[in-house]
Amino acid sequence: MxxxxxxxxxxxxxxxxxxxxxxxxxxxxxxxxxxxxxxxxxxxxxxxxxxxxxxxxxxxxxxxxxxxxxxxxxxxxxxxxxxxxxxxxxxxxxxxxxxxxxxxxxxxxxxxxxxxxxxxxxxxxxxxxxxxxxxxxxxxxxxxxxxxxxxxxxxxxxxxxxxxxxxxxxxxxxxxxxxxxxxxxxxxxxxxxxxxxxxxxxxxxxxxxxxxxxxxxxxxxxxxxxxxxxxxxxxxxxxxxxxxxxxxxxxxxxxxxxxxxxxxxxVKQEKAAESAKALAPRPGQKPVRRNGRSAAEEIREIADEPPSAEDVAAADAADASPKGSDGASAEGTATGTNGSSSSATNGNGSNGSGKKSSGGGTKKPGSKPVNRGAKSKRGKRR
Incomplete structure (x- = not known):
């Protein structure tokens, strides 16, 4: 058998x-x-x-x-x-x-x-x-x-x-x-x-x-x-x-x-470590922001309009800052951009209906920062 x-x-x-x-x-x-x-x-x-x-x-x-x-x-x-x-x-x-x-x-x-x-x-x-x-x-x-x-x-x-x-x-x-x-x-x-x-x-x-x-x-x-x-x-x-x-x-x-x-x-682990090291950003290199976008690009999306020369300068400063991605520098720049756009339009920071724009140039103590994912009211009007 x-x-x-x-x-x-x-x-x-x-x-x-x-x-x-x-x-x-x-x-x-x-x-x-x-x-x-x-x-x-x-x-x-x-x-x-x-x-x-x-x-x-x-x-x-x-x-x-x-x-x-x-x-x-x-x-x-x-x-x-x-x-x-x-x-x-x-x-x-x-x-x-x-x-x-x-x-x-x-x-x-x-x-x-x-x-x-x-x-x-x-x-x-x-x-x-x-x-x-x-x-x-x-x-x-x-x-x-x-x-x-x-x-x-x-x-x-x-x-x-x-x-x-x-x-x-x-x-x-x-x-x-x-x-x-x-x-x-x-x-x-x-x-x-x-x-x-x-x-x-x-x-x-x-x-x-x-x-x-x-x-x-x-x-x-x-x-x-x-x-x-x-x-x-x-x-x-x-x-x-x-x-x-x-x-x-x-x-x-x-x-x-x-x-x-x-x-x-x-050997495989050593090669993987070398590859990761080669792909890592060099010291002093400008970091890439969220989803590959720089702080200036995010500001343009929030404002929904071409930024002024002052906006570009502020965005470049935010990119150079370590907090440009998530910290206060980028947030403050975004706020200033929206505020300057609204004030330049109405002169008194109002949106035409007597209500104060949420993107006012002056940030009051205790007020909340501008939501980065939302467009300004001026952007919505347009």
Whole structure:
């Protein structure tokens, strides 16, 4: 049923056994153990590129977390719209949530395939997928410091026991116990390295806190390593070599890939800082006012008429002032402009109906400043 997994796994293991069997001997237990180890290295090397894509995709998903949270609130009652907007956001940022799980999903069938191939090495079998009768006999007869790589101390169904393939329990325990401890320790170290990065990202604010993720982190740190140690006697000894090699590769790969990606992020941040610095106004440069308009342009809009020479001079003074955008200089200039225009028209600051214009040239104590967004009454009359 799963031959499409069993045959590739057995083929890679067969290739490496040809290499180490030539160097160390066809029935060498060390050669067979190295065949399992380099089977792991070969598969992980094939999965190196997907792992890098996984890390980058996870980074992008973390950067998108605030936007995704906004979408969840906005479309809380419309699941279909939420899914559409989420997909659109991921496409715009080049993120793919499935890539975060791909390397792990691929390793699961590989482990299943190796476990199945190892337990099929039994006395008297004429073939084991890519291995012929001679290859099967070579594995059964091999010894790794007196232990049998294909035997389990407490065998499960269809798994060979120690006595079944000519081993002894003392040698099996002597070899298995150190491997059990190494498998548990390296599993814990690998998980701790990954969890430490996640916690650092949460502390830096680049990733949101997630209670479910915290539960998974505790499982990775303690439950999984204990599970490896407890389950080791039920598995063929060669599976422990697979587990130790896989965790060592993962630890080294995480260190290398994260270091590379962190360096790339640092370069991007430095370039962004240099660009922002280059676009910043120079010392003494006239600042641009609201929406790109200078104070003089705002005054013309408020007055709704061409300013006089005095108005232009006052506007230039406001532009040179630090408060020209929002402070009192621009406001006072605007007031003076409206006041002078109204007074010049009527002579007494009135608007023709006997009412005093709101833009009078003299600002009374306690009076409110002219509203910059509104036109003068003279502008409305025109």
């Amino acid at each position: 799963l031959d499409f997994i069993y045959y590739p796994v057995s083929f890679i293991m067969w290739v490496w056994h040809q290499v180490f069997g030539f160097l160390l001997g066809d029935t060498s237990g060390i050669g067979w153990a190295l065949s399992v180890v380099f089977l792991v290295f070969t598969l992980r090397l094939i999965l190196y590129k997907p792992f890098v894509v996984q890390v980058r995709s996870m980074r992008k998903m973390q950067e998108m977390a605030p936007e995704m949270q906004k979408l969840r609130k906005k479309y809380a009652n419309d699941r279909q719209k939420l899914a559409t907007e989420m997909q659109k956001l991921q496409q715009q940022n080049g993120a793919n949530p499935l890539m975060g799980c791909l390397p792990i999903l691929v390793q699961i069938p590989v482990f299943i395939g190796l476990f199945h191939v190892l337990r099929e090495f039994k006395p008297g079998k004429t073939e084991n997928y890519f291995f012929d009768a001679a290859g099967n006999a070579s594995f059964v007869e091999s010894n790794f410091f007196g232990s049998k790589l294909g035997a389990a101390i407490w065998p499960l169904q269809n798994t060979s026991g120690v006595e079944e393939i000519g081993g002894n329990y003392v040698s099996q325990w002597i070899v298995m116990v150190p491997l059990m401890i190494m498998a548990g320790v390296f599993t814990h170290i690998t998980a701790r390295h990954s969890v430490a990065r996640q916690q650092a990202q949460i502390a830096a604010g680049t990733a949101p806190a997630n209670p479910q993720a915290e539960i998974m982190q505790k499982l990775m740190l303690y439950v999984f390593p204990i599970g490896v140690v407890v389950g080791a006697p039920f598995l063929p000894l060669a599976v422990l070599f697979y587990w130790v090699a896989n965790n060592l590769w993962t630890l080294g790969q995480q260190w290398l890939v994260y270091k590379k990606i962190d360096a790339e992020e640092s």
